[in-house]
Amino acid sequence: MSTRESAREIADQAAEWATRIDGGSIDHDTDVGLRRWLDEDPRRQGALLRAQAALSFLDRGRALAGVIPKPESRPIWVRRKLMFAGAALAASLVGVAILMSLPNRYGTDLGEIRQLPLSDGSVVALNTQSAVEVSMHRNAREVTLTRGEAWFKVAHDKTRPFIVSAGRIRVRAVGTAFSVRRHDDGADVEVTEGVVETWTVGEEERRIQVAAGSMAYVAAYEPPKIVQASADVERSLAWREGQIVLEGETLDEAVAQFNRYNARKLVISDPGLAAEKLVGQFRATDPQTFAEAVATTLGAKLEEDGETIRLSRRSPR
Amino acid sequence: MAQSRKDIVAWVGSHVLPHEAAVRAWLRRWTGRDQDIDDVIQEAYCRLAAMDDVTHVSNGRAYMFQTTRNIVLEQVRRSKIVRIDNVADMGSLSIVDEAPPMDQVVAGAHELQRVEQLIENLPLKCRQIFVLRRIHGVSQREIAQMLGVTQAAVEKQAARGLRLILQGLEGDDKLESSVGEVGEHSRERTRDR
Numbered sequence: 403m404s405t406r407e408s409a410r411e412i413a414d415q416a417a418e419w420a421t422r423i424d425g426g427s428i429d430h431d432t433d434v435g436l437r438r439w440l441d442e443d444p445r446r447q448g449a450l451l452r453a454q455a456a457l458s459f460l461d462r463g464r465a466l467a468g469v470i471p472k473p474e475s476r477p478i479w480v481r482r483k484l485m486f487a488g489a490a491l492a493a494s495l496v497g498v499a500i501l502m503s504l505p506n507r508y509g510t511d512l513g514e515i516r517q518l519p520l521s522d523g524s525v526v527a528l529n530t531q532s533a534v535e536v537s538m539h540r541n542a543r544e545v546t547l548t549r550g551e552a553w554f555k556v557a558h559d560k561t562r563p564f565i566v567s568a569g570r571i572r573v574r575a576v577g578t579a580f581s582v583r584r585h586d587d588g589a590d591v592e593v594t595e596g597v598v599e600t601w602t603v604g605e606e607e608r609r610i611q612v613a614a615g616s617m618a619y620v621a622a623y624e625p626p627k628i629v630q631a632s633a634d635v636e637r638s639l640a641w642r643e644g645q646i647v648l649e650g651e652t653l654d655e656a657v658a659q660f661n662r663y664n665a666r667k668l669v670i671s672d673p674g675l676a677a678e679k680l681v682g683q684f685r686a687t688d689p690q691t692f693a694e695a696v697a698t699t700l701g702a703k704l705e706e707d708g709e710t711i712r713l714s715r716r717s718p719r
Numbered sequence: 720m721a722q723s724r725k726d727i728v729a730w731v732g733s734h735v736l737p738h739e740a741a742v743r744a745w746l747r748r749w750t751g752r753d754q755d756i757d758d759v760i761q762e763a764y765c766r767l768a769a770m771d772d773v774t775h776v777s778n779g780r781a782y783m784f785q786t787t788r789n790i791v792l793e794q795v796r797r798s799k800i801v802r803i804d805n806v807a808d809m810g811s812l813s814i815v816d817e818a819p820p821m822d823q824v825v826a827g828a829h830e831l832q833r834v835e836q837l838i839e840n841l842p843l844k845c846r847q848i849f850v851l852r853r854i855h856g857v858s859q860r861e862i863a864q865m866l867g868v869t870q871a872a873v874e875k876q877a878a879r880g881l882r883l884i885l886q887g888l889e890g891d892d893k894l895e896s897s898v899g900e901v902g903e904h905s906r907e908r909t910r911d912r
Contacts, residue, residue: 409757414882421878424852425859425870430724448765451731456884458732460834460853699795 412449415439420453509533510550513663513687515644523557524564527642529583530663530686551583553594553639570603571620580612581639588621594639600626641686648680653696653713656680660689668693671714675702722772731767734779737830739888742783750791759790760889837887845880848873 419436422428428436440446510516510528517527521538528534532550537543541561545554547568556564558577566573568582568589578596582589591600593612600620601609608625612618617638620626640647646659654676657668663686670676678700684692693711697704705712739760746756763786767773776782838849851857851865859877863870 409761410886412761413757413885417881417885418878421874421881425874425877427859427870427874445761445765447768448761448763451728451768452736452761452764453881453885454728455731455736456881456888457853458729459736459830459888460838460849460884462733462830462834699792701796 407443407445409445409449412443412445413453416446416449416453419450420457423454424457506537507533507535507548512665515641515686517642520557522559522562525555527553527555529553529641547582547584547589549584551581551590551641553579553581553642555579555595570622571626572601572603573620574599578614587623588619590617590619591626592617592638602626640683644686645683646686646692647683650679650681652676653678653680653700656692660684660686660692663687664689666708667710669710669712671712672702675700675713675715722774727767727770727773730773730779731764734776735764735767735783736888737833738780738783740890741780742787743889745784746787746791755794757889759787759794762790763787837884840887841880841883844876845883848876849880849884852877 419428419439423430423436430436440450508516508518508526508528510530510532512531514531515527515529517525519525520536520543522543524543526534526536526545529551532552533548534552535546535548537545539562543556543559543562543564545552545564545566547566552566554564554566554575556575556578560576564575566575566582568584571582571589571591573580573582573589573591575596575598578598579594580596580598581592581594583592591598591612593614593616595614597611597613599609599611600618602620602622602625605625610618610626610628612628617629618626619629637647637649646656648656651659653670657670657676661667666689668689680696682695684695689711693704693713696702696713701716702713703716705714742763743756743760746759750756763783766786838846838853841849847866848862851862852859857865859870859873863873866873
């Protein structure tokens, strides 16, 4: 097909045809030129109907107004009403919790996400089912990620490096922002600002630097390596706002993300359905809305009981 | 029995077209996109154009919401990657069917206002011709005589005016925003009229 006409271009042509029909210079049912134009593109029928309907709509205005005295071909002056759209700026400020005294240990339950400010001005965000231990020393700031995932916004302080331990893995920052997620055999390190250094215990000489926008996987018994040089780090850290952001992930992967946060598990009972790719943004703790959206969009069937939400293909008709 | 083309055009003009801007606004909110809406709307009119008879459609506004919704969903299902933001909102769409009709007098006044506004926004030459043709029912030939121009010139201005009117019908205005509320919040409203 050659260049496809836009809806607007078709609408403009339809306006001309409708005007000719209205003026009586051609007939809708018999005009050959019109018939040819309509047949060339199925969309044109709709455009012509709309254009004719618009004229009819305007005539309706006359009918509604009743009889209007005929003017002496005097121009009707435009009374342009200037509409001042009041620009209301809604600035929603996120309230920052004030921490009286930081407990040494800090954790979250299933589905819980918490942010806590540290005494040095840094901020820690804890993802679902995660725990940290924090120790502030004169010459170092030490955080141990005992389980789960945490994001750190590190206050700048050259004299006291900020070191996160996750099992055998270490991540060191001065003033930067990054997250660490523990796995059984290592950890993911994602950097949102600045640069961090990461290494495994006993392999200090093989440390690597990870820059903003990158993600590294650090295995417990192997040298660390960058896995994604331009990871969409901000997106994968959407959990800090309690969001799951999908950018082409499969339904399978999306469900795994939701199940991280919720006791009520999503189950997909159809491999074809599981492979569907999705784009969207959802509250991590609301699998119901997500499941309903999936059901509506993909035409899937939804079955629920107290513990699971099951998604399956509708049986073909 | 098939309806006449004229009846269908008149029905679309009075029952569908006045709600187009509200449908477009809803589609924009729902899909979060601007670019494909023209195509969705056009497809909806195509489906209307394919009907021999529209008497079974009891509510043109609801029809438009329902049809455009289906078109978007069909597109979504065909695409490789599915955008599912806001799709959950669509569950509430069935309520459009239950939208209570606006008070006839109020609706009529709104509609008249809308027509006036659309015509007022036209450039001077178009506007003159539109007022004569539409409001006063003067033929194109007579208009040509009155204004001392050729019929072709009248037709050209009339077509230009209609193009602008069609664009104007896409947009929001006071009428559409108020009508839109009727549809979207109908659940809260009582139907005991």
